[in-house]
Amino acid sequence: MLKQSVELAVGADELGVNGAYVRVHHFARQAASPVPLLSAMAARTRRIEVGTGVIDLR
Secondary structure (H helix, E strand, O other): OHHHHHHHHHHHHHHOOOEEEEEOOOOOHHHOOHHHHHHHHHHHOOOOEEEEEEOOOO
16 A cells, blocks of 8 residues: 555656645554655655645544
8 A cells, every 4th residue: 555655646746746645544554654655755756745634633
C-alpha cells in the first residue's frame, strides 16, 4: 500500500496534478502515521503538494 501510494503520487506529479493528500487509518498499522508516507512522496516528486486530508483525534 505504501509503495503504491508513492507511485501514484509520482504519476500524478508527472500528469500535472496539484496535490496529493492522505488520511490516517487507525486500524491499518502501515497507514497509522501519514508523515513518513508524505516524506517519501515529497522525496520522489518535484511539483506536487502533499499533505494530510484528515487526521482523526485519537
